[in-house]
Amino acid sequence: MTTPSHTTSYYAASANDKSLRASLNEDITADVCVIGAGYTGMSSALHLAEQGFKVVVLEANRIGFGASGRNGGQIVHSYSRDIDFIEKHYGKHTGTEMGKMAFEGGRIIRRLVDQYNIKCDLKEGGIFAACNSKQLHEMEQKKALWEAHGHNQLEMLSEDSIQNHVGSSRYKGGLLDKSGGHFHPLNLVLGEAAALENLGGVIYEDSAVTRVQEGDKAVIFTDKGSVTADFVVVAGNAYLGGLIPKLEQKAMPCGTQVITTAPLTDAQQKELLPQGNCVEDCNYLLDYFRLSGDGRLIYGGGVTYGAREPDKIESLIVPNMLKTFPQLKGVKVDFAWTGNFLLTLMRLPQFGRIGSNIYYAQGYSGHGVTSSHLAGKVLADAIQGQAERYDIFAGLPQYPFPGGRALRIPYTAMGAWYYTLRDKLGI
Known part of the structure; x- marks a missing residue:
């Protein structure tokens, strides 16, 4: 056995x-x-x-x-479709009620950690990092939307001010959610x-x-x-x-890949993420990263549709990590793995x-x-x-993927390709 x-x-x-x-x-x-x-x-x-x-x-x-x-171990509020999309497609009542619940999950996590003294390296603060001006404008809209639903722990970051949080020249600014955070999942x-x-x-x-x-x-x-x-x-x-x-x-299982570096020096940690925040970018196929409790960089991203195991996880993720943090060239990767999440239409x-x-x-x-x-x-x-x-x-409504089991993977991959192209073009 x-x-x-x-x-x-x-x-x-x-x-x-x-x-x-x-x-x-x-x-x-x-x-x-x-x-x-x-x-x-x-x-x-x-x-x-x-x-x-x-x-x-x-x-x-x-x-x-x-x-x-x-998973990436990040407290990110709301849903994969935000409250304005829900209200537009399913009515004001549904949007309002789901808006009331959109920030509750993070509070539940903190309540359980506090009440049951769970040791999971919980740290405060998360950032949505904008790769272009269009995404930065979308973060301004997200801030207004979430504040309209009672979430007021948000701060816009300019291209200069995000440097105080992320040691990378990749971003045009971002949105700091002070009630976000990260932990050992x-x-x-x-x-x-x-x-x-x-x-x-x-x-x-x-x-x-x-x-x-x-x-x-x-x-x-x-x-x-x-x-x-x-x-x-x-x-x-x-x-x-x-x-x-x-x-x-x-629904369809999809895979995402994660790597973890060897422990970094205190100086390296301070250079990469000076405030210790977790970060996810605003691309459709997004990157996400943070420091672990023992000072490693955990970096994830990418999607494999149908939850197949990619052959070489490092070859998929390390280039993205170095695009964000070129100063990590040559750093040792100690762990690499994949995990499946469930995607709905x-x-x-x-x-x-x-x-x-x-x-x-x-x-x-x-x-x-x-x-x-x-x-x-x-x-x-x-x-x-x-x-x-x-x-x-x-x-x-709960719709099946068009084309059934056989076609759901190629259809979804085609859609992802389209949105990735839009991200790259900044449109």
Whole structure:
């Protein structure tokens, strides 16, 4: 029998808790069974356990095995489509209500870190860096939009002032979000898992779900056991596979690549990111970077559609890193990995119910860190009978990709090529 393990990431190598939980090998009962031990699953489980629910979590691999333990570790607010797009396409009421929730995910993360004393190197401040004048104007519009929805911790950065935050000549300015931030993503979800267990929740690893039987009491089967539960939360996201065919048709797994350098000197760290902020640029296929707690540069970007594993991650990301920071030429890369996120056609999250008691949330389209924590709270509220906010999300249309499974990858790649060309031309 092979013991499940994390990908060969910096996060896995520096995880606070490397212990393996038992797998499920019996038939048990619970109030709620959560499928997937990532951010959506842990946030749902933890919010429910705080209200006294008996919660069991089934994870096919390890806690945080998927995007939750591999991502860039940045607190970025709102959704992959911003509030003005939502209001324009789905109505003022939907836009207003989703606007009220757009900045809640970051607050949930900070509340959990503080309340449960989670050690995850949380640091404050994030920057959207503009590569051209068009993007800088868009950041001015974002600032006005977010302030209209009550978010007032924003500051525009000129081409000169961004140099105080990012030691690169690549940017024309940017937007500083003082309520943004960054952290060690795997240690966050591991800390959430420990908090859940302290509240009586149980997590089984190496326990892939093979079938979900609908009914007044749902039955969730693994190879060696089962959970009979009043409610089910489906939180597998890009790692759900074909377990729920209805959900597989609505979204597409996509990969993003990340590298981590060897530890940098204090002088190098101060030169690259003097204030310690995390950064993402404003391109469609964006780059994102930050310093780790032990002084490494974590740099990510790129997309592979269909979640295939690229052959040489370093060859994809190092040129981008050197374009931003040419002073790092020759620096050693200690870690390189990829992770999958789930893309939807409209780039908005997909929430819904299957029958009366199976809930799902997926498809954050690159904005999963904060949106998944919000989803967990909203899911937990819905299971407790307070479904108004959940139904706002569930009311968004969920379209399949045109052309079905065979054509969704080339169609999406063509769209990405178009927007990348626009980024390069600054139009």
